[in-house]
Amino acid sequence: MKKIFILSALLCLLVFGAGQAVDPEVAGKCMTCHKEKSPGLYKQWYTSAHGIHKVVCLDCHGAKQGEPDAYMHEGALIATLVTPKDCGKCHKKEMEEVDNSYHATAGLILESNDAYLAHVAAGHPIAILGCESCHGAKMEIDKDEYNKLSKECWPNSGIGRLNPDGSKGSCNACHTRHGFSKAQARQPEACSKCHLGPDHPQKEVYEESKHGNTYYTNVDKMNLESDRWVVGEDYYVAPTCATCHMSATTNQPLTHDVGMRISWTLRPPISIKKDNWQTKRKNMKDVCKSCHGSTFADGHYYQFDASVRLYNDKFVRPAEKILAMVHEKDLTEYPANFANEIEWVYWELWHHEGRRARHGASMMGPDYTWWHGMYEVAKHFYFKMLPEARKVEDAEINAYIDSLIANDPMHSWLTSETGELQERIRSGEMQKIYENYFQGE
Amino acid sequence: MFKKYISFIRGVSVNKLGLTGVVLTTSAFVTFIILELTRVLGFITNAYVGLVNYMLFPALFVIGLIMIPIAWRKRKRETGKSTEQLLQEQFEKRETEGSFLGSRIFRTIAIFTLINILFLSVLSSRMLHFMDEPHFCGTACHTVMNPEWVTYQASPHARVKCVECHVGEGVDALVNAKLNGLWQIISLTFNLYEQPIPTPVYQLRPARETCEKCHWPDKFYGQRIKRIVDYEYDSLSTPRYTTLSLKIDVGEADVRRGIHWHIAEENEIRYASLEDEREEMIWVDVRQPDGSFKRYKNTELVSEHESEFEDFRILDCVDCHNRATHIYEQPEKALNERIRKGLIDRSVPFIKKAALGAILPIYNDTASAREQIANHVRGFYQREYPGIFRQKFAEIDSTIAVLQSIYARNIHPYMNIRWNSYPGHIGHRGTGGCFRCHNPNMIDEEGESIPDDCTMCHSIAAYGGNTPYQYLEPVDTSSQDYIIHQYLKNEFLESAAEAKNNQEQ
Known part of the structure; x- marks a missing residue:
C-alpha cells in the first residue's frame, strides 16, 4: 500500500x-x-x-x-x-x-x-x-x-x-487518447479491440463465463473511476481482464506486464509452461483467492492443466508430426507454405480451434472449450487432417496414422463398436485413459 | 365635354372590334385612376393591387387603343369607302367640316392622342418606379421570392431597395434586369426553375457598384468586439459566452492588415472554386500591383475533374459577406438569439432542449409545422415535466409562437429550403467561411499553407466561458485554465495596445 x-x-x-x-x-x-x-x-x-x-x-x-x-x-x-x-x-x-x-x-x-x-x-x-x-x-x-x-x-x-x-x-x-481514462482501460472492451475473433476469442470467452456475466450485470458497481482499484477492497462484484492480468490485489501491486500471472503459453501450436511459471501461477491464484477459496483455485488449475495437456498430446503433436513428414518428403503439390490444403487445415487446427479450446478452458468458457474448441479440433483432425495426409499416398505416413488409430487408446475408439464404447464410458474405463493428464501441476 | 366624348367614341366604334377597343381603353383608364387614387390615399395597401394596377390595366389600355385603328381599317376594307366617306358617315357634319387637318374631329383626335401620350408616359414612369419597390420584387412572384422577401425584411439591409443591389444604375442595367425578368416569368410559368434557387447569384452587380456606395472601402474599422452567447441544453439553459475582438482593420491606413486586408487596394485576390460554387477552392492567389503573385493550391483535390472551373473570381465583399441580407439562421443560433432577446423564457427548465427538438425536423407544410412544433414542446413537458407544464403554461405557449416564427422565417417547404440550405460565409462556425481558404490544405510552392491561426483574425476575451470577459479577468494560477487564460489575456492586451498606437500615430 x-x-x-x-x-x-x-x-x-x-x-x-x-x-x-x-x-x-x-x-x-x-x-x-x-x-x-x-x-x-x-x-x-x-x-x-x-x-x-x-x-x-x-x-x-x-x-x-x-x-x-x-x-x-x-x-x-x-x-x-x-x-x-x-x-x-x-x-x-x-x-x-x-x-x-x-x-x-x-x-x-x-x-x-x-x-x-x-x-x-x-x-x-x-x-x-x-x-x-x-x-x-x-x-x-x-x-x-x-x-x-x-x-x-x-x-x-x-x-x-x-x-x-x-x-x-x-x-x-489501451489508454485511449485523449482521455486516457483509467475506467476505460479497466473494462474488457479496452482489450477486446484485439483479443477477440476466431483465433483468440478471449472477449467472447469472458462474456460466456461467470466472470463476464456478473460484470455486465453489475458494471455500475465496479467503481471503475476510483483512483485506487484493489480487488476485494475497492470493488468486489466481478473481475475484468485487467483485474486478473494486471490490477492490484491486497497482496500484489498493479503491473503493466500482462504476462506476470500467466503460466501456460496458450498461443503457439503446442502449449508449454512459461519461465518462472510457478511464480506466475502463484500470482494468478492470489487474484483468484480475492474472491474464491484456495480449493476452488487449485481445482480450476487441475482441470485446466489436464485440458491443455490433452490437446497437446492427442491432437496437435500427431498433426504436427504428420505435416512435418509431408514436408520432409516434399510431398505437397505446390512448394510454398499455405499453397496446399493440408497446411490450412493444420493452421486452423492449432491457430483457431486449438486456441479456442485452450482459452475456453483457461477462462471457464464451457462452450468455447468444447463446441467452438476441442469439438472442431477433433472433427478436423479426424476428417480433414488425416484424409489430406492419406491423399499423398506415402507408405510411412499411412503406417503412422494406422498405428495411431490402432495403438493409441485415445484414438482407438474409431475402430470400436458404439455399444462397447458406451459401456466403457459408463464403467469409467474410458476416463482412465486420461488419468495421466491430471498428474502434478 | 362628356357629351362630346360620348359622340366621339360612338363615332370611332365603327364595328364590334372598335367598340371593344373603346370599352377596354376607357374602362382600363377609369379603373386605373380609381385604384391609383385609393392606393395613393392609402385606402388599399395590398401589394397585389399595385401589381394589377401597374401591369394589367395599362396593358388593357394600350391593347384597346391599338384595336381602334385596326377596326377602322377593317371597316374601310369591308365597305370600300374612303376615310372621308367613313368620317362623314360616323360623325355629325359640323365635326368634319373644313379641311381634314382643320376639322374639329382632327382636333379632338389630336387632343385625345396628347392625353394618351401624357397618360402613358406618366404611367410608365410610375410603373418603373413601382417595379423598383421591394414590395414588387418580394411579392410579384410570391412562391419563389417569398423566402428571400421574408429574410430580407428581417435583415440589416431591410431599408435598402432590392434593385439597389440586384439591378444597379443605368439604362443597360435596367434593360438587363427586365430581360432577366422576362426569362424568369417564362421559367415560372413553365416550372423551369430549380428549388431551392441555386446560389451564388452570378448576375449580382459588382460590389464596387453596390456595397461600396455605402460601405466605402477606405473606411477604417479598427477592432470590433463581437459577443456571442450560446445557451446549453441543460435545465437552466446556462449561457456560455464567447467574446471576440475582431481585427477588421489593424496596421496603418496605407498598409492594411487585419481581415479587411483582403480588400485593400494594393492586394488583388483571385480564386477558382469547384463548379464555380465558391465553396471549395481549387486555387487562391494574391497579386501585388507590380504583377507578382503567389498561388496556393488545394492539395485535397486530386482528380482532373476537380481542377476544372469556368471562371476565376476576383474576391470582393460578397465572397465573405455572402448573406449580408438574405440571412437564413442556423437553428441553434436562432434559438440563442431569441433567448438572448428574452423572447424565449430561460426560466422554463430545458427550454432550449425542447425548442431545438421542435424546430429541427422538416415538416411537410407550413400548417403542419405550426401544429407539430406546438405538439412537440407541449408533449415534451407533459411527458417529462408535467409539473413545469402546469406552472409555466403561458411561457411555454409564448415560446411555441416564437418557434413557429423562427420556422416560418427559415424553412420554406415549397422551395425546398431547409436548415443550412444557404450557408453564410461570414466567420467559420458550422460552415466553410474563412476556412474555405484558410486551411492547411491550401499550399503554395514552398509548401507553406495559408495561415489559420486563431488570433490572427481575432483576440479572444472569452470562449464558451461563464462570463463574457473570462480571459480578461485576473489569472488564477491554480485554475486548470490558467495557461490558456494567460496566453489569451496577453494576446488580447498586446493587440489592443498595438491598435491604439496605430490610431494615435
Whole structure:
C-alpha cells in the first residue's frame, strides 16, 4: 500500500515538473486553436486526469531538434507520435513494465506465419489494417509528409508499434487518447479491440463465463473511476481482464506486464509452461483467492492443466508430426507454405480451434472449450487432417496414422463398436485413459 | 365635354372590334385612376393591387387603343369607302367640316392622342418606379421570392431597395434586369426553375457598384468586439459566452492588415472554386500591383475533374459577406438569439432542449409545422415535466409562437429550403467561411499553407466561458485554465495596445 502512495506522490511531482517546462505562451496557443478545430479531442483532454493536472499538449507532443519525426507546427516543434518513452517521462514504472512485457514484442511479427499469410493470401493493405492495427507498425519517416510520418504506417496505435525513438508499443492502444481514462482501460472492451475473433476469442470467452456475466450485470458497481482499484477492497462484484492480468490485489501491486500471472503459453501450436511459471501461477491464484477459496483455485488449475495437456498430446503433436513428414518428403503439390490444403487445415487446427479450446478452458468458457474448441479440433483432425495426409499416398505416413488409430487408446475408439464404447464410458474405463493428464501441476 | 366624348367614341366604334377597343381603353383608364387614387390615399395597401394596377390595366389600355385603328381599317376594307366617306358617315357634319387637318374631329383626335401620350408616359414612369419597390420584387412572384422577401425584411439591409443591389444604375442595367425578368416569368410559368434557387447569384452587380456606395472601402474599422452567447441544453439553459475582438482593420491606413486586408487596394485576390460554387477552392492567389503573385493550391483535390472551373473570381465583399441580407439562421443560433432577446423564457427548465427538438425536423407544410412544433414542446413537458407544464403554461405557449416564427422565417417547404440550405460565409462556425481558404490544405510552392491561426483574425476575451470577459479577468494560477487564460489575456492586451498606437500615430 505504502508503495502505491509513494509512487503516486512521485508521479504527481513528475507531472508538475513537466508542466513547468513548457512555455505557456505556446501551450496556450495550442489549446486555443484545438479547442475550436478539434473540440472533441480538446474536451477529452480537458476532462481527463491530464487536463486536470495541467499536463498540456506540448508535455507529450513537444519534440526536440533532431528527432526524426519532429516538425514545426504553428511555431512549436512537435511530434505526432507519442511513444512509451514520452509517456515514461512521468509514468516511468509503467513504461518499464510494458517494455518488458510480451505486449511490447507484438510488433515483431514480420517473421511470423501470420504476417506471411496476410502478405501472400491477402495483400499489403490488409497487412496494414488487419495485422498492424493490433500488433503495431514499424513507423517509417517520410520527409514529404506534413507530420514526417509515412501514410502507410500512420495512423497506428498497435501495442507493439516500433517507434522512431527505438521504443516499442503505444500506451494509447489501451489508454485511449485523449482521455486516457483509467475506467476505460479497466473494462474488457479496452482489450477486446484485439483479443477477440476466431483465433483468440478471449472477449467472447469472458462474456460466456461467470466472470463476464456478473460484470455486465453489475458494471455500475465496479467503481471503475476510483483512483485506487484493489480487488476485494475497492470493488468486489466481478473481475475484468485487467483485474486478473494486471490490477492490484491486497497482496500484489498493479503491473503493466500482462504476462506476470500467466503460466501456460496458450498461443503457439503446442502449449508449454512459461519461465518462472510457478511464480506466475502463484500470482494468478492470489487474484483468484480475492474472491474464491484456495480449493476452488487449485481445482480450476487441475482441470485446466489436464485440458491443455490433452490437446497437446492427442491432437496437435500427431498433426504436427504428420505435416512435418509431408514436408520432409516434399510431398505437397505446390512448394510454398499455405499453397496446399493440408497446411490450412493444420493452421486452423492449432491457430483457431486449438486456441479456442485452450482459452475456453483457461477462462471457464464451457462452450468455447468444447463446441467452438476441442469439438472442431477433433472433427478436423479426424476428417480433414488425416484424409489430406492419406491423399499423398506415402507408405510411412499411412503406417503412422494406422498405428495411431490402432495403438493409441485415445484414438482407438474409431475402430470400436458404439455399444462397447458406451459401456466403457459408463464403467469409467474410458476416463482412465486420461488419468495421466491430471498428474502434478 | 362628356357629351362630346360620348359622340366621339360612338363615332370611332365603327364595328364590334372598335367598340371593344373603346370599352377596354376607357374602362382600363377609369379603373386605373380609381385604384391609383385609393392606393395613393392609402385606402388599399395590398401589394397585389399595385401589381394589377401597374401591369394589367395599362396593358388593357394600350391593347384597346391599338384595336381602334385596326377596326377602322377593317371597316374601310369591308365597305370600300374612303376615310372621308367613313368620317362623314360616323360623325355629325359640323365635326368634319373644313379641311381634314382643320376639322374639329382632327382636333379632338389630336387632343385625345396628347392625353394618351401624357397618360402613358406618366404611367410608365410610375410603373418603373413601382417595379423598383421591394414590395414588387418580394411579392410579384410570391412562391419563389417569398423566402428571400421574408429574410430580407428581417435583415440589416431591410431599408435598402432590392434593385439597389440586384439591378444597379443605368439604362443597360435596367434593360438587363427586365430581360432577366422576362426569362424568369417564362421559367415560372413553365416550372423551369430549380428549388431551392441555386446560389451564388452570378448576375449580382459588382460590389464596387453596390456595397461600396455605402460601405466605402477606405473606411477604417479598427477592432470590433463581437459577443456571442450560446445557451446549453441543460435545465437552466446556462449561457456560455464567447467574446471576440475582431481585427477588421489593424496596421496603418496605407498598409492594411487585419481581415479587411483582403480588400485593400494594393492586394488583388483571385480564386477558382469547384463548379464555380465558391465553396471549395481549387486555387487562391494574391497579386501585388507590380504583377507578382503567389498561388496556393488545394492539395485535397486530386482528380482532373476537380481542377476544372469556368471562371476565376476576383474576391470582393460578397465572397465573405455572402448573406449580408438574405440571412437564413442556423437553428441553434436562432434559438440563442431569441433567448438572448428574452423572447424565449430561460426560466422554463430545458427550454432550449425542447425548442431545438421542435424546430429541427422538416415538416411537410407550413400548417403542419405550426401544429407539430406546438405538439412537440407541449408533449415534451407533459411527458417529462408535467409539473413545469402546469406552472409555466403561458411561457411555454409564448415560446411555441416564437418557434413557429423562427420556422416560418427559415424553412420554406415549397422551395425546398431547409436548415443550412444557404450557408453564410461570414466567420467559420458550422460552415466553410474563412476556412474555405484558410486551411492547411491550401499550399503554395514552398509548401507553406495559408495561415489559420486563431488570433490572427481575432483576440479572444472569452470562449464558451461563464462570463463574457473570462480571459480578461485576473489569472488564477491554480485554475486548470490558467495557461490558456494567460496566453489569451496577453494576446488580447498586446493587440489592443498595438491598435491604439496605430490610431494615435
